[in-house]
Amino acid sequence: MTAEAKALEPGGLVTIVDAGGEALGVGTFNPHSLIAVRCLDRDPAQAVDAAFLAGRLRRALELRDRLFDRPFYRLVHAEADGLPGLVIDRYGDVIALQANTAGMEALLPQILSVLEDLLHPTAVVLKNDSPVRRLEGLDLYDRVERGQLEGPVRLEENGAVFFADLVTGQKTGWFFDQRDNRAAVAALARDRSVIDFYSYAGGFAIQAAKAGATQVTAVDRSEGSLALAARSAEENGVRVDCVRADAFAEMERLAAAGSRFGVVVADPPAFVKSKKDMAAGAKGYRKMTRLAGGLVEAGGFLLVASCSHHMDPASFAEEVRHGLSQAGRTGRILRQSGAGAAHPLHPWLPESAYLKALLLQLD
Numbered sequence: 001m002t003a004e005a006k007a008l009e010p011g012g013l014v015t016i017v018d019a020g021g022e023a024l025g026v027g028t029f030n031p032h033s034l035i036a037v038r039c040l041d042r043d044p045a046q047a048v049d050a051a052f053l054a055g056r057l058r059r060a061l062e063l064r065d066r067l068f069d070r071p072f073y074r075l076v077h078a079e080a081d082g083l084p085g086l087v088i089d090r091y092g093d094v095i096a097l098q099a100n101t102a103g104m105e106a107l108l109p110q111i112l113s114v115l116e117d118l119l120h121p122t123a124v125v126l127k128n129d130s131p132v133r134r135l136e137g138l139d140l141y142d143r144v145e146r147g148q149l150e151g152p153v154r155l156e157e158n159g160a161v162f163f164a165d166l167v168t169g170q171k172t173g174w175f176f177d178q179r180d181n182r183a184a185v186a187a188l189a190r191d192r193s194v195i196d197f198y199s200y201a202g203g204f205a206i207q208a209a210k211a212g213a214t215q216v217t218a219v220d221r222s223e224g225s226l227a228l229a230a231r232s233a234e235e236n237g238v239r240v241d242c243v244r245a246d247a248f249a250e251m252e253r254l255a256a257a258g259s260r261f262g263v264v265v266a267d268p269p270a271f272v273k274s275k276k277d278m279a280a281g282a283k284g285y286r287k288m289t290r291l292a293g294g295l296v297e298a299g300g301f302l303l304v305a306s307c308s309h310h311m312d313p314a315s316f317a318e319e320v321r322h323g324l325s326q327a328g329r330t331g332r333i334l335r336q337s338g339a340g341a342a343h344p345l346h347p348w349l350p351e352s353a354y355l356k357a358l359l360l361q362l363d
């Protein structure tokens, strides 16, 4: 990087020029980040102003309005929506926003005023607490930026009602990416017992219960998450037994007790947080599949997932099949999937497909 480039303000707008001097586009620049340039538009003459940002947000909103009949979804998914570094989740009139680059941090005031005009939110929460911000030289903070938020927000997904805590909850409060996988599990749950490990606010558990499962257990080590799951279960008029425990310890305990379930879900936090965790994280997925698979009754179903960016789908599938073999189980893959359509992918960034899920039937 030239001294001139190094001296540029982090997050400022630049024209991207190739070695031959041809202008390639406009983007934001951060001399302190490994990904120094984030392209916003391929037209170098494009002004990055309120009208431009409004255009991007409107396009993202129109797509979600077409995909979903209720206003609860990921509204902006970074590069794929033409806004690299920006994530926005929508809970009706409440917005949770994450700016993960210096460029987006600098554009935040304009983005907030465009959102105000577009959606008239009653509250906007900034969830700027992702460790990736450190790589951009940004500090970490969480705050209610506009309006007021009293307690957890209500959302709807696949016909069920949930509560998400945007202030103390994980990420932006709800994992909208698992929407389709939750529907796929619910469709298999009728007349079966279900156990949902790493349940968080009960996404899989409650949808399975609504779909007619005979008995549903949600396991998580966080009391706060289980409290939200319990509240949501009540709101939906279903019963979910909430168990506060370490997932692996509970899987081992249940196996020792001879318990079996018709459907087992294991959707944990990322085991591979950075490239150096790869070997240990891969082992974790293998162990998780061995233990969770061992709890599935003959003919029952298993959903295992990984949200580790650094683990590609083929490596995840490999750990899963070894885990099943170690459990002495055979079966068939019914569905290999990722995040739902509210999390689109940029065609040139296949590596941003972080979510992997495998749904299997076991013999």
Ligand code: SAH
Residues within 6 Å of the ligand: 170, 174, 175, 178, 197, 198, 199, 200, 201, 202, 203, 204, 219, 220, 221, 222, 225, 245, 246, 247, 248, 267, 268, 269
């Ligand atoms: N499956 C959830 C999302 C999981 S997020 C959904 O569909 O929304 C990961 C969850 O795992 C968090 O709620 C966290 O509290 C929980 N967790 C993390 N480590 C755990 C452990 N060792 N045992 C049990 N739960 C754990």
